[in-house]
Amino acid sequence: MTNDNKTYKIILLGALPGVVDVQAQAGFAKLFKLPPEKVEQVFAKPRRVLKSGLTYEQAQKYMERLSQVGVACEVHEQERASESVTAPETGAATPPPPPPAAGGDTSAAAQPEQGNNQARDVAFEFTGNGFEYFKIWIVNILLSIVTLGIYSAWAKVRNKQYFYGNTYLDDVSFSYTADPVKILIGRIIAFVFLLVYTFAGEFSILAGIVVSLLLFIFLPWVMCKSLRFNARYSSYRNVPFAFNGRLGEAAIAYILWPILAVITLGILAPMAYYQQKKFVYGEHAYGTSEFDFSAGVGAYYKIFVLTFVIYAVLLGAAFLLGKWLPGFTSVVLMLAAYLFAFAYFVTAMANVNYNAINLREHRLKADWPLWPYLWLIVTNTILILLTLGLFIPWAKVRTAQYKADHTSAEFVGDMEAFAAEERENVNALAESVGDLFDIEVGF
Numbered sequence: 001m002t003n004d005n006k007t008y009k010i011i012l013l014g015a016l017p018g019v020v021d022v023q024a025q026a027g028f029a030k031l032f033k034l035p036p037e038k039v040e041q042v043f044a045k046p047r048r049v050l051k052s053g054l055t056y057e058q059a060q061k062y063m064e065r066l067s068q069v070g071v072a073c074e075v076h077e078q079e080r081a082s083e084s085v086t087a088p089e090t091g092a093a094t095p096p097p098p099p100p101a102a103g104g105d106t107s108a109a110a111q112p113e114q115g116n117n118q119a120r121d122v123a124f125e126f127t128g129n130g131f132e133y134f135k136i137w138i139v140n141i142l143l144s145i146v147t148l149g150i151y152s153a154w155a156k157v158r159n160k161q162y163f164y165g166n167t168y169l170d171d172v173s174f175s176y177t178a179d180p181v182k183i184l185i186g187r188i189i190a191f192v193f194l195l196v197y198t199f200a201g202e203f204s205i206l207a208g209i210v211v212s213l214l215l216f217i218f219l220p221w222v223m224c225k226s227l228r229f230n231a232r233y234s235s236y237r238n239v240p241f242a243f244n245g246r247l248g249e250a251a252i253a254y255i256l257w258p259i260l261a262v263i264t265l266g267i268l269a270p271m272a273y274y275q276q277k278k279f280v281y282g283e284h285a286y287g288t289s290e291f292d293f294s295a296g297v298g299a300y301y302k303i304f305v306l307t308f309v310i311y312a313v314l315l316g317a318a319f320l321l322g323k324w325l326p327g328f329t330s331v332v333l334m335l336a337a338y339l340f341a342f343a344y345f346v347t348a349m350a351n352v353n354y355n356a357i358n359l360r361e362h363r364l365k366a367d368w369p370l371w372p373y374l375w376l377i378v379t380n381t382i383l384i385l386l387t388l389g390l391f392i393p394w395a396k397v398r399t400a401q402y403k404a405d406h407t408s409a410e411f412v413g414d415m416e417a418f419a420a421e422e423r424e425n426v427n428a429l430a431e432s433v434g435d436l437f438d439i440e441v442g443f
Helices: 021-032 036-044 056-068 130-146 152-165 180-203 205-232 247-263 269-282 297-321 327-354 370-386 392-405 415-429
Strands: 006-015 049-054 071-079 119-126 167-169 172-176 234-236 239-243 284-286 357-359 362-366 407-412
Touching (some): 006 036, 006 056, 021 036, 021 071, 021 172, 049 056, 056 071, 119 392, 130 392, 152 167, 152 172, 152 180, 180 205, 205 234, 205 239, 205 247, 205 284, 239 415, 247 269, 269 297, 297 327, 327 370, 370 392, 392 407
Antiparallel strands (some): 006 049, 119 167, 167 172, 172 234, 234 239, 239 284, 362 407
Protein backbone atom coordinates (compact mmCIF):
# COMPACT_ATOMS: atom_id res chain seq x y z
CA MET A 1 0.00 0.00 0.00
CA THR A 2 1.24 3.49 -0.83
CA ASN A 3 1.01 6.47 1.52
CA ASP A 4 -1.61 8.97 0.28
CA ASN A 5 0.39 11.78 1.95
CA LYS A 6 3.38 11.15 -0.26
CA THR A 7 4.19 12.11 -3.81
CA TYR A 8 7.03 10.79 -5.91
CA LYS A 9 9.67 12.05 -8.30
CA ILE A 10 11.62 10.29 -11.06
CA ILE A 11 15.43 10.62 -11.14
CA LEU A 12 17.35 10.10 -14.40
CA LEU A 13 20.28 7.67 -14.17
CA GLY A 14 21.18 7.26 -17.86
CA ALA A 15 20.92 4.34 -20.27
CA LEU A 16 19.91 0.90 -19.09
CA PRO A 17 22.66 -1.77 -18.95
CA GLY A 18 23.21 -3.16 -22.43
CA VAL A 19 21.58 -0.12 -24.09
CA VAL A 20 23.83 2.37 -25.89
CA ASP A 21 23.46 6.06 -25.07
CA VAL A 22 22.31 7.00 -28.57
CA GLN A 23 19.41 4.54 -28.35
CA ALA A 24 18.34 5.74 -24.90
CA GLN A 25 18.57 9.39 -25.92
CA ALA A 26 16.60 8.76 -29.12
CA GLY A 27 13.86 7.05 -27.13
CA PHE A 28 13.83 9.84 -24.56
CA ALA A 29 13.59 12.47 -27.30
CA LYS A 30 10.63 10.70 -28.86
CA LEU A 31 8.83 10.27 -25.53
CA PHE A 32 9.22 13.88 -24.38
CA LYS A 33 9.24 15.39 -27.90
CA LEU A 34 12.60 17.09 -27.40
CA PRO A 35 15.27 18.05 -29.97
CA PRO A 36 18.54 16.03 -29.83
CA GLU A 37 20.50 19.01 -28.47
CA LYS A 38 18.18 19.37 -25.49
CA VAL A 39 18.31 15.64 -24.76
CA GLU A 40 22.12 15.73 -24.69
CA GLN A 41 21.94 18.51 -22.10
CA VAL A 42 19.50 16.51 -19.98
CA PHE A 43 21.68 13.38 -20.03
CA ALA A 44 24.83 15.41 -19.33
CA LYS A 45 23.52 16.28 -15.85
CA PRO A 46 23.60 13.22 -13.56
CA ARG A 47 20.65 12.35 -11.32
CA ARG A 48 18.39 14.99 -12.79
CA VAL A 49 14.73 15.15 -11.73
CA LEU A 50 12.63 14.32 -14.76
CA LYS A 51 9.20 14.47 -13.20
CA SER A 52 7.88 15.27 -9.72
CA GLY A 53 4.57 15.46 -7.88
CA LEU A 54 3.44 12.04 -9.10
CA THR A 55 1.32 9.47 -7.33
CA TYR A 56 2.90 6.07 -6.84
CA GLU A 57 0.88 4.57 -9.69
CA GLN A 58 1.78 7.43 -12.05
CA ALA A 59 5.46 7.09 -11.18
CA GLN A 60 5.43 3.36 -11.90
CA LYS A 61 3.79 3.92 -15.26
CA TYR A 62 6.37 6.56 -16.22
CA MET A 63 9.16 4.23 -15.10
CA GLU A 64 7.75 1.45 -17.25
CA ARG A 65 7.57 3.67 -20.33
CA LEU A 66 11.09 5.05 -19.78
CA SER A 67 12.43 1.52 -19.34
CA GLN A 68 10.86 0.49 -22.64
CA VAL A 69 12.87 3.14 -24.50
CA GLY A 70 16.11 2.14 -22.72
CA VAL A 71 16.29 4.84 -20.03
CA ALA A 72 17.28 3.94 -16.45
CA CYS A 73 15.57 5.87 -13.63
CA GLU A 74 14.78 5.72 -9.91
CA VAL A 75 11.62 6.65 -8.02
CA HIS A 76 12.07 8.69 -4.83
CA GLU A 77 9.48 9.80 -2.31
CA GLN A 78 8.82 13.50 -1.73
CA GLU A 79 6.43 15.39 0.51
CA ARG A 80 3.27 16.42 -1.33
CA ALA A 81 3.58 20.17 -1.67
CA SER A 82 0.37 20.58 -3.60
CA GLU A 83 -2.27 18.54 -5.35
CA SER A 84 -1.13 19.63 -8.81
CA VAL A 85 1.31 17.60 -10.89
CA THR A 86 4.49 19.52 -11.70
CA ALA A 87 5.97 19.79 -15.17
CA PRO A 88 9.09 17.81 -16.01
CA GLU A 89 12.25 19.62 -15.00
CA THR A 90 13.68 18.80 -18.42
CA GLY A 91 11.71 21.71 -19.81
CA ALA A 92 9.95 19.30 -22.17
CA ALA A 93 6.29 19.08 -22.88
CA THR A 94 4.66 16.65 -20.51
CA PRO A 95 3.85 13.41 -22.33
CA PRO A 96 0.53 11.78 -21.60
CA PRO A 97 0.67 9.29 -18.75
CA PRO A 98 2.06 6.08 -20.24
CA PRO A 99 -0.61 3.45 -20.65
CA PRO A 100 -0.13 0.23 -18.71
CA ALA A 101 0.99 -2.85 -20.56
CA ALA A 102 -1.91 -4.69 -22.17
CA GLY A 103 -3.49 -6.95 -19.61
CA GLY A 104 -1.12 -5.79 -16.90
CA ASP A 105 -3.46 -3.53 -14.95
CA THR A 106 -6.68 -4.67 -13.32
CA SER A 107 -7.60 -1.25 -11.94
CA ALA A 108 -10.54 0.83 -13.11
CA ALA A 109 -8.17 2.79 -15.35
CA ALA A 110 -7.37 -0.35 -17.33
CA GLN A 111 -9.16 -1.06 -20.59
CA PRO A 112 -10.42 -4.62 -20.38
CA GLU A 113 -11.94 -4.48 -23.83
CA GLN A 114 -8.44 -4.62 -25.35
CA GLY A 115 -7.91 -8.12 -23.96
CA ASN A 116 -4.70 -10.08 -23.66
CA ASN A 117 -5.16 -11.95 -26.95
CA GLN A 118 -6.48 -9.24 -29.23
CA ALA A 119 -4.38 -8.65 -32.37
CA ARG A 120 -3.19 -5.11 -33.04
CA ASP A 121 -1.23 -3.64 -35.93
CA VAL A 122 1.90 -1.74 -34.95
CA ALA A 123 3.75 0.27 -37.58
CA PHE A 124 7.50 0.68 -37.71
CA GLU A 125 8.74 4.25 -37.25
CA PHE A 126 12.03 5.77 -38.35
CA THR A 127 12.98 9.06 -36.69
CA GLY A 128 16.40 9.76 -38.23
CA ASN A 129 17.14 12.70 -40.51
CA GLY A 130 19.65 13.21 -43.29
CA PHE A 131 21.73 16.03 -41.83
CA GLU A 132 22.08 14.30 -38.46
CA TYR A 133 23.32 11.12 -40.15
CA PHE A 134 25.54 13.11 -42.55
CA LYS A 135 27.65 14.27 -39.59
CA ILE A 136 28.20 10.65 -38.52
CA TRP A 137 28.79 9.48 -42.09
CA ILE A 138 31.39 12.10 -43.03
CA VAL A 139 33.37 11.59 -39.82
CA ASN A 140 33.32 7.83 -40.41
CA ILE A 141 34.72 8.26 -43.92
CA LEU A 142 37.45 10.70 -42.89
CA LEU A 143 38.62 8.58 -39.96
CA SER A 144 38.54 5.41 -42.07
CA ILE A 145 40.77 7.09 -44.66
CA VAL A 146 43.19 8.48 -42.06
CA THR A 147 43.51 5.08 -40.32
CA LEU A 148 43.84 3.17 -43.64
CA GLY A 149 40.54 1.39 -43.08
CA ILE A 150 41.04 0.36 -39.47
CA TYR A 151 38.32 2.71 -38.22
CA SER A 152 35.82 1.18 -40.67
CA ALA A 153 34.85 -1.38 -38.00
CA TRP A 154 33.93 1.41 -35.58
CA ALA A 155 32.19 3.23 -38.43
CA LYS A 156 29.99 0.21 -39.09
CA VAL A 157 28.96 0.02 -35.43
CA ARG A 158 28.15 3.74 -35.34
CA ASN A 159 26.08 3.44 -38.52
CA LYS A 160 24.11 0.48 -37.22
CA GLN A 161 23.57 2.08 -33.83
CA TYR A 162 22.17 5.18 -35.51
CA PHE A 163 19.70 3.30 -37.72
CA TYR A 164 18.77 0.76 -35.04
CA GLY A 165 18.34 3.46 -32.39
CA ASN A 166 16.07 5.48 -34.67
CA THR A 167 13.90 2.53 -35.71
CA TYR A 168 10.90 2.06 -33.41
CA LEU A 169 8.32 -0.67 -33.13
CA ASP A 170 5.54 -0.15 -30.60
CA ASP A 171 7.40 2.95 -29.28
CA VAL A 172 10.52 0.90 -28.48
CA SER A 173 13.69 1.16 -30.55
CA PHE A 174 16.13 -1.54 -31.56
CA SER A 175 19.75 -1.60 -30.39
CA TYR A 176 23.09 -2.80 -31.73
CA THR A 177 25.89 -3.51 -29.25
CA ALA A 178 28.64 -5.22 -31.25
CA ASP A 179 32.30 -4.80 -30.30
CA PRO A 180 34.15 -3.05 -33.18
CA VAL A 181 37.34 -4.96 -32.34
CA LYS A 182 35.64 -8.25 -33.24
CA ILE A 183 34.49 -6.78 -36.54
CA LEU A 184 38.03 -5.56 -37.18
CA ILE A 185 39.45 -9.06 -36.57
CA GLY A 186 37.00 -10.49 -39.09
CA ARG A 187 37.96 -7.88 -41.67
CA ILE A 188 41.65 -8.60 -41.17
CA ILE A 189 40.94 -12.28 -41.87
CA ALA A 190 39.00 -11.32 -45.00
CA PHE A 191 41.84 -9.01 -46.10
CA VAL A 192 44.39 -11.81 -45.72
CA PHE A 193 42.21 -14.08 -47.87
CA LEU A 194 41.99 -11.33 -50.47
CA LEU A 195 45.78 -10.93 -50.55
CA VAL A 196 46.27 -14.68 -50.91
CA TYR A 197 43.73 -14.78 -53.74
CA THR A 198 45.32 -11.83 -55.54
CA PHE A 199 48.91 -13.07 -55.35
CA ALA A 200 47.96 -16.68 -56.09
CA GLY A 201 46.44 -15.58 -59.38
CA GLU A 202 49.59 -13.64 -60.23
CA PHE A 203 51.90 -16.63 -59.70
CA SER A 204 49.79 -19.36 -61.24
CA ILE A 205 46.41 -19.73 -62.92
CA LEU A 206 45.99 -23.10 -61.21
CA ALA A 207 46.76 -21.57 -57.80
CA GLY A 208 44.20 -18.84 -58.45
CA ILE A 209 41.56 -21.43 -59.34
CA VAL A 210 42.35 -23.46 -56.21
CA VAL A 211 42.07 -20.40 -53.95
CA SER A 212 38.81 -19.39 -55.66
CA LEU A 213 37.37 -22.84 -54.97
CA LEU A 214 38.48 -22.61 -51.34
CA LEU A 215 36.74 -19.24 -50.98
CA PHE A 216 33.60 -20.76 -52.52
CA ILE A 217 33.77 -23.68 -50.09
CA PHE A 218 34.25 -21.32 -47.14
CA LEU A 219 31.23 -19.21 -48.17
CA PRO A 220 28.74 -21.16 -45.95
CA TRP A 221 31.04 -20.70 -42.93
CA VAL A 222 31.30 -16.98 -43.66
CA MET A 223 27.50 -16.67 -43.98
CA CYS A 224 26.83 -18.49 -40.70
CA LYS A 225 29.49 -16.51 -38.88
CA SER A 226 28.22 -13.12 -40.07
CA LEU A 227 24.53 -13.89 -39.51
CA ARG A 228 25.17 -15.28 -36.03
CA PHE A 229 27.32 -12.29 -35.06
CA ASN A 230 24.87 -9.63 -36.23
CA ALA A 231 21.90 -11.42 -34.65
CA ARG A 232 23.62 -11.83 -31.28
CA TYR A 233 24.38 -8.11 -30.98
CA SER A 234 20.99 -6.91 -32.24
CA SER A 235 18.19 -6.64 -29.72
CA TYR A 236 14.66 -5.39 -29.14
CA ARG A 237 13.22 -4.71 -25.69
CA ASN A 238 16.61 -5.83 -24.29
CA VAL A 239 16.13 -9.30 -25.80
CA PRO A 240 18.89 -10.33 -28.24
CA PHE A 241 18.16 -12.04 -31.52
CA ALA A 242 19.88 -15.31 -32.42
CA PHE A 243 20.79 -17.24 -35.53
CA ASN A 244 20.72 -21.03 -35.29
CA GLY A 245 21.60 -22.00 -38.87
CA ARG A 246 24.10 -24.84 -39.29
CA LEU A 247 27.05 -25.15 -41.64
CA GLY A 248 25.55 -28.09 -43.55
CA GLU A 249 22.32 -26.20 -44.16
CA ALA A 250 24.27 -23.18 -45.36
CA ALA A 251 26.29 -25.37 -47.75
CA ILE A 252 23.09 -26.72 -49.28
CA ALA A 253 21.58 -23.23 -49.64
CA TYR A 254 24.67 -21.38 -50.90
CA ILE A 255 26.62 -24.09 -52.78
CA LEU A 256 24.42 -26.99 -53.83
CA TRP A 257 21.36 -25.03 -55.00
CA PRO A 258 23.36 -22.37 -56.95
CA ILE A 259 25.25 -25.17 -58.72
CA LEU A 260 21.95 -26.83 -59.62
CA ALA A 261 20.66 -23.48 -60.88
CA VAL A 262 23.65 -23.17 -63.22
CA ILE A 263 23.35 -26.78 -64.43
CA THR A 264 19.65 -26.26 -65.26
CA LEU A 265 20.43 -23.00 -67.10
CA GLY A 266 18.59 -20.89 -64.53
CA ILE A 267 15.43 -22.98 -64.25
CA LEU A 268 16.19 -23.69 -60.59
CA ALA A 269 17.40 -20.14 -59.86
CA PRO A 270 14.14 -19.17 -58.10
CA MET A 271 14.36 -22.35 -56.01
CA ALA A 272 17.96 -21.54 -55.06
CA TYR A 273 16.98 -18.01 -54.06
CA TYR A 274 14.04 -19.36 -52.06
CA GLN A 275 16.23 -21.84 -50.20
CA GLN A 276 18.66 -19.07 -49.24
CA LYS A 277 15.91 -16.80 -47.93
CA LYS A 278 14.30 -19.68 -46.06
CA PHE A 279 17.66 -20.44 -44.44
CA VAL A 280 18.24 -16.81 -43.41
CA TYR A 281 14.76 -15.93 -42.14
CA GLY A 282 13.73 -19.32 -40.81
CA GLU A 283 16.87 -19.90 -38.74
CA HIS A 284 16.67 -16.61 -36.83
CA ALA A 285 15.15 -16.39 -33.37
CA TYR A 286 14.01 -13.72 -30.94
CA GLY A 287 15.56 -14.80 -27.69
CA THR A 288 14.77 -18.52 -27.68
CA SER A 289 11.63 -18.34 -29.87
CA GLU A 290 12.40 -19.25 -33.47
CA PHE A 291 10.91 -17.41 -36.43
CA ASP A 292 8.78 -19.35 -38.89
CA PHE A 293 9.09 -18.65 -42.61
CA SER A 294 5.96 -19.72 -44.47
CA ALA A 295 6.55 -18.46 -48.01
CA GLY A 296 6.11 -20.91 -50.88
CA VAL A 297 8.52 -21.40 -53.78
CA GLY A 298 5.71 -20.71 -56.27
CA ALA A 299 5.69 -17.01 -55.33
CA TYR A 300 9.41 -16.83 -56.13
CA TYR A 301 8.97 -18.38 -59.57
CA LYS A 302 6.18 -15.89 -60.30
CA ILE A 303 8.36 -12.91 -59.36
CA PHE A 304 11.38 -14.19 -61.31
CA VAL A 305 9.30 -14.82 -64.44
CA LEU A 306 7.48 -11.47 -64.26
CA THR A 307 10.76 -9.61 -63.67
CA PHE A 308 12.28 -11.28 -66.74
CA VAL A 309 9.21 -10.54 -68.87
CA ILE A 310 9.02 -6.90 -67.72
CA TYR A 311 12.71 -6.33 -68.40
CA ALA A 312 12.62 -8.10 -71.79
CA VAL A 313 9.56 -6.16 -73.01
CA LEU A 314 10.85 -2.78 -71.84
CA LEU A 315 14.34 -3.47 -73.17
CA GLY A 316 12.90 -4.50 -76.52
CA ALA A 317 10.78 -1.35 -76.65
CA ALA A 318 13.84 0.76 -75.80
CA PHE A 319 15.82 -0.92 -78.58
CA LEU A 320 13.09 -0.31 -81.17
CA LEU A 321 12.59 3.31 -80.14
CA GLY A 322 16.34 3.82 -80.29
CA LYS A 323 16.21 3.39 -84.08
CA TRP A 324 14.17 6.59 -84.46
CA LEU A 325 15.48 8.57 -81.49
CA PRO A 326 18.94 9.99 -80.69
CA GLY A 327 21.51 7.53 -79.34
CA PHE A 328 21.55 8.84 -75.76
CA THR A 329 17.76 8.43 -75.59
CA SER A 330 18.12 4.72 -76.23
CA VAL A 331 20.61 4.44 -73.37
CA VAL A 332 18.24 6.30 -71.03
CA LEU A 333 15.34 4.03 -72.00
CA MET A 334 17.42 0.90 -71.40
CA LEU A 335 18.45 2.24 -68.00
CA ALA A 336 14.80 3.01 -67.22
CA ALA A 337 13.86 -0.57 -68.18
CA TYR A 338 16.46 -1.94 -65.79
CA LEU A 339 15.38 0.37 -62.92
CA PHE A 340 11.71 -0.52 -63.35
CA ALA A 341 12.43 -4.26 -63.37
CA PHE A 342 14.75 -3.87 -60.39
CA ALA A 343 12.14 -1.87 -58.43
CA TYR A 344 9.49 -4.49 -59.16
CA PHE A 345 11.77 -7.33 -58.04
CA VAL A 346 12.74 -5.61 -54.76
CA THR A 347 9.21 -4.58 -53.75
CA ALA A 348 7.60 -7.88 -54.76
CA MET A 349 10.24 -9.91 -52.90
CA ALA A 350 9.95 -7.73 -49.80
CA ASN A 351 6.19 -8.20 -49.70
CA VAL A 352 6.48 -11.98 -50.11
CA ASN A 353 9.31 -12.40 -47.60
CA TYR A 354 8.13 -10.11 -44.81
CA ASN A 355 4.52 -11.26 -44.95
CA ALA A 356 5.76 -14.83 -44.44
CA ILE A 357 7.71 -14.19 -41.22
CA ASN A 358 5.95 -15.27 -38.01
CA LEU A 359 7.02 -15.36 -34.37
CA ARG A 360 4.64 -17.57 -32.42
CA GLU A 361 1.30 -15.76 -32.74
CA HIS A 362 2.96 -12.52 -33.87
CA ARG A 363 3.82 -11.75 -37.49
CA LEU A 364 5.35 -9.17 -39.80
CA LYS A 365 3.36 -7.38 -42.48
CA ALA A 366 4.61 -5.49 -45.53
CA ASP A 367 3.01 -3.52 -48.33
CA TRP A 368 5.83 -1.98 -50.37
CA PRO A 369 4.28 -0.04 -53.29
CA LEU A 370 6.16 -0.13 -56.59
CA TRP A 371 5.91 3.44 -57.88
CA PRO A 372 7.04 5.25 -54.70
CA TYR A 373 10.02 2.89 -54.48
CA LEU A 374 10.89 3.47 -58.14
CA TRP A 375 10.72 7.23 -57.54
CA LEU A 376 12.90 6.78 -54.45
CA ILE A 377 15.73 4.95 -56.22
CA VAL A 378 15.60 7.24 -59.28
CA THR A 379 15.77 10.46 -57.26
CA ASN A 380 18.38 9.03 -54.88
CA THR A 381 20.57 8.00 -57.82
CA ILE A 382 20.28 11.37 -59.57
CA LEU A 383 20.96 13.39 -56.42
CA ILE A 384 23.93 11.20 -55.45
CA LEU A 385 25.44 11.77 -58.92
CA LEU A 386 24.76 15.52 -58.87
CA THR A 387 26.33 15.95 -55.41
CA LEU A 388 29.29 13.63 -56.16
CA GLY A 389 28.19 11.24 -53.44
CA LEU A 390 27.42 13.74 -50.68
CA PHE A 391 23.71 12.90 -50.85
CA ILE A 392 24.36 9.28 -49.78
CA PRO A 393 23.40 9.89 -46.10
CA TRP A 394 20.08 11.43 -47.13
CA ALA A 395 19.50 8.57 -49.58
CA LYS A 396 20.02 5.99 -46.82
CA VAL A 397 17.69 7.86 -44.46
CA ARG A 398 15.01 8.19 -47.17
CA THR A 399 15.26 4.46 -47.88
CA ALA A 400 14.97 3.59 -44.19
CA GLN A 401 11.96 5.89 -43.93
CA TYR A 402 10.27 4.19 -46.91
CA LYS A 403 10.84 0.73 -45.42
CA ALA A 404 9.48 1.77 -42.02
CA ASP A 405 6.43 3.47 -43.55
CA HIS A 406 5.41 0.33 -45.41
CA THR A 407 6.30 -2.37 -42.88
CA SER A 408 4.44 -3.24 -39.69
CA ALA A 409 3.89 -6.03 -37.20
CA GLU A 410 0.78 -7.69 -35.85
CA PHE A 411 1.14 -8.29 -32.12
CA VAL A 412 -1.23 -10.55 -30.22
CA GLY A 413 -1.46 -9.81 -26.50
CA ASP A 414 1.19 -8.16 -24.34
CA MET A 415 4.50 -7.87 -26.19
CA GLU A 416 6.33 -6.66 -23.10
CA ALA A 417 5.27 -9.78 -21.20
CA PHE A 418 6.48 -11.89 -24.13
CA ALA A 419 9.81 -10.03 -24.10
CA ALA A 420 10.15 -10.47 -20.32
CA GLU A 421 9.62 -14.21 -20.75
CA GLU A 422 12.31 -14.34 -23.42
CA ARG A 423 14.74 -12.37 -21.25
CA GLU A 424 14.30 -14.98 -18.53
CA ASN A 425 14.78 -17.80 -21.03
CA VAL A 426 17.97 -16.26 -22.42
CA ASN A 427 19.35 -15.67 -18.93
CA ALA A 428 18.51 -19.25 -17.96
CA LEU A 429 20.63 -20.51 -20.84
CA ALA A 430 23.59 -18.55 -19.42
CA GLU A 431 24.84 -17.92 -22.95
CA SER A 432 28.22 -16.23 -22.97
CA VAL A 433 28.40 -12.75 -24.38
CA GLY A 434 31.15 -13.81 -26.75
CA ASP A 435 34.18 -15.97 -27.20
CA LEU A 436 37.45 -15.99 -29.10
CA PHE A 437 35.74 -16.97 -32.35
CA ASP A 438 32.80 -14.59 -31.95
CA ILE A 439 33.73 -12.37 -34.88
CA GLU A 440 32.11 -11.14 -38.07
CA VAL A 441 33.78 -12.33 -41.25
CA GLY A 442 32.62 -10.89 -44.55
CA PHE A 443 33.98 -10.45 -48.06
